[in-house]
Amino acid sequence: MSKLEAKLYGPRWKPFIGFIALILALPFFVHAPHIFTILILIGIYSITTVGLNLLAGYAGQVSLGHAAFFAIGAYVSGMATTKSAISPWAALLLAMAITFAVAWLIGIPILKLKGHFLALATLGFNIIVYILISGLTDYTGGALGLNNIPALSLFGLDLSDPLHFYYVIWALAALVILFSTNIVRSPIGRLLRSIHDSEIATETLGVNAAKYKVYIFALSASFASLSGSMYAHFIHFIAPPTVNTSFSILLLIMVMVGGSHSIWGAPLGTAIIMFLQEVIRNVSHSYLKISGPVEIVVYGFVIVLVMMFLPQGTISLFSRLDAAFPRIRNKTLKQETGG
C-alpha cells in the first residue's frame, strides 16, 4: 500500500525533511539583510502560491485574481490593527474567515466558467477589488495606503526581529504545505485530479464537482489571505499597487514556472522568480545602466520557454533526476539476475 502511495504521489517525507533542513540551515549562511528579506518574502508568497497550486495544478482551475484575496487579508489585518485594538492574530483569523466567505460566494458563479473565461473573470474580480480599495479612502487610506501596521509577537517572541519572523513565516508555510499534501493524498485530492482531467466524467460518477471546485477555491483564497496578513505585519505598510492585477499574474507565473503538478513546485517557483527578479535588477541597474523594470523581458522569456519546453515546470527536473537513478539500478539488477 505504501509502495502504491509512493508510486501515485511520489515520496512524502523525503522532500519535507529536506525542506525543513534547508529552512533551518539557511539563516546560518545568509547574512546580507536584503537577501534575508527576500527569503522571508518567498516564505510569505509561498503560502499563496501553494494554495494557488492546489487550485490551478490539482483542480485545473486557473485564477488571475489571487492578489485580491491577498489584499483582503492584508487590509483586514491592517485596518483592524491600526484603527482598533483587536489582537493581530484574531484579525488574521478574521481576515481568513472573511476571505473564505467572499471566495465561496464569488466562487459559486465564477467557477462555472472554464479555461480562458475563468481567467478573465477572476482578473475582472481583481480589478474591482483594486478599484474599491483605492476608492474607499476613509477605510483603506486610498492611494496612500495604510501605514504603521504593528509588528507581530508570538508567545512573547518579538517578530519585528527578521530572524524570528523568518522562522515563524516558514513554519506557517511548512504547515500549509503539509496540510496541502494531506489534501492531495485524500479522497478530495483524487476528486480534484479527476475534475482536472475530465469534469464531465467526474460528474457522471455522481460527484458534485462544482461543490469541490468552490471549496478548493475558497480554501486557496484563505491561504492567500493568510499570507497577505503576514505581509502587512512584515512590511508594516500596504498600498493598492501591491495588490494590482500584475501581482496576480506574477503569482500564477510562480506556480507554473515551479510546476503545477506538485505542491513543491509552488515554493520552488516562488524562489526562482524572486531571485531571478533580484539578480536581473542588480545586473541591469548596476552594470547595464538601464532604468525601469527591465526584468520583465527576462521574465517573459523565461515564462514562455518554461511553458513550452518544461510544461510540467522546473520541479519536473527533480523527479527526472530521481527517476534516472532507479532506472540505472534496475538495469544493473536485471543484468545481474536475468543474464
Add this chain to the structure above:
Amino acid sequence: MDFAQVVQYLISGLTVGSIYALLAIGFVTIYNTTGILNFAQGEFAMIGAMSCISFIGWGFPMYAAIPSAILVTSFVGLFLERTLIKRARRSTPVHMVVITIGLSILLKGIGMIIWGTYPKSLSPIIHAAPIEIFGAVMTSQSLFIFIVLIMLLILLYLFFDKTYLGSALRASETNPRAANLMGINTQSMSALSFSLAAALGAISGIIIAPMTDATYEMGLMIGLKGFVAMVIGGMNNISGAVMGGLLLGVLEAFSNGFLSSTYSDAISFSVLLLVLFLRPMGLFGKTSGARV
C-alpha cells in the same frame, strides 16, 4: 442633465468604443481560428502606436508611417505565431493563458527597452474644425475614428465574404477539422489570423495614441477592455464584438460622467462578470452546445 450633455457623452463613448471594437475584432479572429485567447493583443496596439511615432520621428510622412507601423506589427504577430504559438498548439488552456501572458510581458519589456519609459505623444492624424451636433462637439479625431471603424468593417466584410482567403479563414473558424479535410491549410490560417489581429491591434493603437499618450505599458488596460468588449458582445462573431465594444465605450462614458470616474472601470468589470454569469455566450452571441 441636458440633452447636449447626453449627446456629448454618447459621442465620446462611441469614440472610445470604436477602439475597443477594433481590439475585440482582433480577439475574436484569433480566438475562433486557434481557440486561443491572446493576452498579448493589447501589446500589438502598443507596438503599432510606438512604431508609428518612431516612423514619424524619422521623418516619414503620416500616410507612410501608419501603413509601415501596421506592417511592422503584423510581422511581429506572424513571427510570434510561427515561432512560438505554432509549437505550443497542444498545450492546455492554463498553459496557453500563461504563454500568452508571458508573451505580453516579453513584448512590453522589449517595448520598454526600445522606446523607454517616458510617454510619447502622436499628433492628431487629421486636422479639421470640430463639428457641432445637437449642441455637442464632435472633434475631427472622433469623426476620423468612426470613419476608420466603418471602413475597416466594410473591408473585413469584403475580405471574409468575397475572397477565397477570407472564406478559407471563416471555414477554419467554423470547423477546423472539416476545413482541413477540404484542403485548407489550417496552420497557415492560424498564422494569417495572428497577423490580421496584430494589424487590427496596431490600428487601434495608432488611433488611440493622439487621445492618450502612448507608453510601453499601455497594452494591458486596453487589451483588457478589448476582452471585455468581446465577452459582452459574444465570442463567435465580429458584429457582436463591434456592438460589445461600442456598448462598453458608451457605458464607460456615462458612468464617468454621471457617477464617478474612480469607479467607472469597476462598473465595466462588474458588467463583464454579470454577462459572464448570466449570458456567457455574450449579449449578441448565438448559443452553441460546446462552448465556454
